[in-house]
Amino acid sequence: MTGHRSPGVPILRLGDVLVTGLLNELDDRAAIAFTEELTERISAEGARGVLIDISRLEVIDSFVAWTLMELTTVARLLGARVIVAGMRPPVAITLVELGIELVGVETALNPEQGLAALGWRQAPQPLEGARRGTAR
Amino acid sequence: MSTSEAAVRERLTRALQERGEEIADRWVELQMEQALLDTDIGEAELREEADALFEALVPGLQSGVPVDRVVTSTPGLHEAVVGLSMRRARAGATPTATSLAVLALKEALLKAVQRDTRDAEELFASAVFMNRLLDVAGALSFETYVEGREEIIRRQSQQLMEQSTPVVRLWRQVLAVPLIGTLDTARTQVVMENLLQAIQDHEALVAIVDITGVPTVDTAVAQHLMQTVNAVRLMGADCVISGVRPSIAQTIAQLGIDLSTILTRGTLADALAAAIKLIDGPGPDGDEGDGR
Amino acid sequence: MALPGESILASRGAKRPALTEDRRPPAPATYPVRTEEDLLSVRHAVRAATVEVGFGLVDQTRVVTAASELARNAFVHGGGGTVTLEYPRDPRGRRGLRLIVKDEGPGIVDLDAALTDGFTTGAGLGHGLGGARRLMDEFTVRTGPGEGTVVVVTRWLAW
DSSP states (O other): OOSOOOOSOOOEEETTEEEEEOOSOOOHHHHHHHHHHHHHHHHHHTOSEEEEEOTTOSOOOHHHHHHHHHHHHHHHHTTOEEEEEOOOHHHHHHHHHHTOOOTTOEEESSHHHHHHHTTOOOOHHHHHHHHHHHHO | OHHHHHHHHHHHHHHHHHHHHHHHHHHHHHHHHTTOOOSSOOHHHHHHHHHHHHHHHHHHHHSOOOGGGHHHHSTTHHHHHHHHHHHHHHHTOOHHHHHHHHHHHHHHHHHHHHHHOOOHHHHHHHHHHHHHHHHHHHHHHHHHHHHHHHHHHHHHHHHHHHHTOOOEEEETTEEEEEEESOOOHHHHHHHHHHHHHHHHHHTOSEEEEEEEEOOOOOHHHHHHHHHHHHHHHHHTOEEEEEOOOHHHHHHHHHHTOOOTTSEEESSHHHHHHHHHHHHHSSOTTSSSTTOO | OOOOOOOSGGGTTOOOOOSOTTSOOOOOEEEEEOSHHHHHHHHHHHHHHHHHHTOOHHHHHHHHHHHHHHHHHHHHTSSSEEEEEEOOBOTTOOBEEEEEEEEOSSOOSOHHHHTSTTOOSSSSOSOHHHHHHHHSSEEEEEEOTTSOEEEEEEEEOOO
């Protein structure tokens, strides 16, 4: 728990949903720190849903994939549903060829659809501004 | 041996310089006569090839380069051989015709030498020398031909692949890609790339992969289909496979391929109906729907 | 609103004019893999190299991902090592990028098992070797108990 290095994206709370993202510059320690911090927040805030924007990730190797799967499993045990949103096409192709299916991880095309799946209704006007702030 | 080789080189050089016209005529004639060129390479082009080749061959003979390296290391000569082989490859000549074309040159050359001398020993030395000189050209020609054909095949299959995998928008947020022909690794990569990009561009929620035009489904094809479906899912969209004919369904069952996690439909129309239901109906988990 | 994620359109089917015929390919370069930070540096270097060779975005991602898997293997199982980048041409003149990943670790005892998906002796999914093999065009391993491991992978530019 010591020596946390922030993965760079703050974890925001929207009602009972936590919204965060991963940056391209993600090393192993940052990935582990991210998992720990997110897990703590899920538990502390009783979150029911977690949205992780991965549209910035240019590479997902097996380690990052494993981190996402583990996070999903842990969150589920804590009662929260995780949605990973915005995977880039080249990343999806590479993962499939690598032989990784991200078993159990729910995906969405973009954060908006991810939030909708987590029960956020789209009320365009007020959300429009909030959306920009949360997705990044 | 080396003095006589020098003499042979001298003799061939002179033959090419003095009887170049005649040798070229003979060579072109031989090629036409052997009906080796079932292509539209005409006599004029053959003459041009001959002129270019002879022009480069003379300095090659005059240089001190060992005989079996003359063709490969004389500037211009290498290019001339590669050039004529490439032309034949592109024109669709058979590989045998292509390398025989180079070998027919031997006959034409020897004929010319024969007119200059009747000395058996000298003729023999010339023939041996020419064999060593031109066998390299024959080999190079064959190799170039094969490469040329491969290049053509690659280009064509790439073009075909890109043309034959159009992604069409069927409905709001529903895309379809009709597959025609076999689904190999290269094809799968093109399909995935086009489909995933289209999903992102259109913010599509469902992608229909129609396999009506796929003749057979074996384990490899099924695996490629699975890969495509998985990639679509990773993007956050759903995938429906349509065009599953009874015979294909049977094959899949007999092969023991598990496609149970994939939504399949017999026709594209049924697949579209399923896709629309996926979008407009309650969310797949049935909990919140999408609020519309 | 779609995310402002970069379009891959620019790379599709586009034959980038990088590394034109008259330009010499860059000299081979070797990068250490001693720390976790080194893994990131290797990724950056490989990404830059793929751009230099002229790969499209999907191929760039394949090669960088393979590099990441192999470098991590060298770091986790081999106790550190090096990654060397080379710019080969095949006999037909096709350009490519080659990664040579070396470590002086204990070596791989059962190579067949290591190439099987799901096999791992450390944290992770065990997709490292087999995955890298699928992402690249050519793949060779030289290893043995106590001999360290050298993995050489190459991806060629599509025509």
